[in-house]
Amino acid sequence: MPELAEVEIVRRNLEKWWTSSALEVRWLDSRFGKKDQDRIDLALKSKPLRFLRRGKHLVIQTQKGGIYFHLRMTGKIVKRETWDIKFARLAFKLSKNNWLLFIDTRRLGSVDFLEGESLPRQFEDLGPEPEAVSVAYFNERIGKKKGLKSALLDQKIVAGLGNIAITELFWIYKISPQAKWGDLDEAQKEELCAGLAPYFDALIEKEEGDEIAYTNEPGASNPFLIYKRLGEPCPQCSVAIERMKVASRSTYFCPSCQASDLKK
Numbered sequence: 001m002p003e004l005a006e007v008e009i010v011r012r013n014l015e016k017w018w019t020s021s022a023l024e025v026r027w028l029d030s031r032f033g034k035k036d037q038d039r040i041d042l043a044l045k046s047k048p049l050r051f052l053r054r055g056k057h058l059v060i061q062t063q064k065g066g067i068y069f070h071l072r073m074t075g076k077i078v079k080r081e082t083w084d085i086k087f088a089r090l091a092f093k094l095s096k097n098n099w100l101l102f103i104d105t106r107r108l109g110s111v112d113f114l115e116g117e118s119l120p121r122q123f124e125d126l127g128p129e130p131e132a133v134s135v136a137y138f139n140e141r142i143g144k145k146k147g148l149k150s151a152l153l154d155q156k157i158v159a160g161l162g163n164i165a166i167t168e169l170f171w172i173y174k175i176s177p178q179a180k181w182g183d184l185d186e187a188q189k190e191e192l193c194a195g196l197a198p199y200f201d202a203l204i205e206k207e208e209g210d211e212i213a214y215t216n217e218p219g220a221s222n223p224f225l226i227y228k229r230l231g232e233p234c235p236q237c238s239v240a241i242e243r244m245k246v247a248s249r250s251t252y253f254c255p256s257c258q259a260s261d262l263k264k
């Protein structure tokens with residue numbers, strides 16, 4: 001599932017590839033409703049102006065309105081020589097043998113039209129980006145007793161984090177998967193806040209390429225330190241990585257490095 005880093009990589013790729021208006025647009029999935037297809041076609045066939053990301057959301061503004069891509073679980077935008085590719089749902093041609101495709105194996109993603117330079121209503125509720133949070137802000141928004149993981153998953157508190165980032169960050173800063181914000185000492189709070197944006201910057205740098213990968217795809221490599229590494233040795237202490245449900249999400253952790261307050 002895409003989090004901030006994957007959506008930012010898609011945004012950067014689009015900015016690099018999509019410099020002119022589309023010559024041809026093909027809707028390839030009948031499950032896409034007809035709603036707004038004509039207006040999206042017109043926008044795709046006009047000049048793109050801005051490529052915006054906010055949290056996990058992606059908006060392309062053009063001379064003829066905006067296009068809001070929801071990648072949801074498995075969506076991605078890739079460059080191909082033809083539109084005729086498995087799981088392609090929308091394709092637009094930029095030049096000879098040069099197509100951009102919205103592919104989506106689980107078909108949960110969507111594409112919406114935005115009037116003029118308007119932004120999706122989802123943006124109104126989003127919390128700040130990771131680089132803009134502080135301990136004082138979290139003290140106010142999370143409170144001592146709330147589970148930290150569920151708070152960080154809440155896009156209204158901070159935008160762009162997901163299960164994978166939180167799993168990795170908790171391991172990096174030796175935070176128990178079940179910790180509450182009030183369980184952290186001041187140094188941990190400072191470290192975690194200061195570490196959010198650099199975590200994504202490093203992941204973007206490592207994973208940047210023509211196609212984002214999801215770890216649940218066949219043959220995909222796993223770029224993460226402990227996410228989906230059940231039973232493998234902790235990179236820090238070699239104890240086997242364990243898994244538990246926290247905030248209804250599968251959470252990987254090192255029972256030694258992240259030992260505080262574990263209730264099994």
Ligand SMILES: [Zn+2]
Pocket residue numbers: 234235236237238239254255256257258
């Ligand atoms: Zn460990």
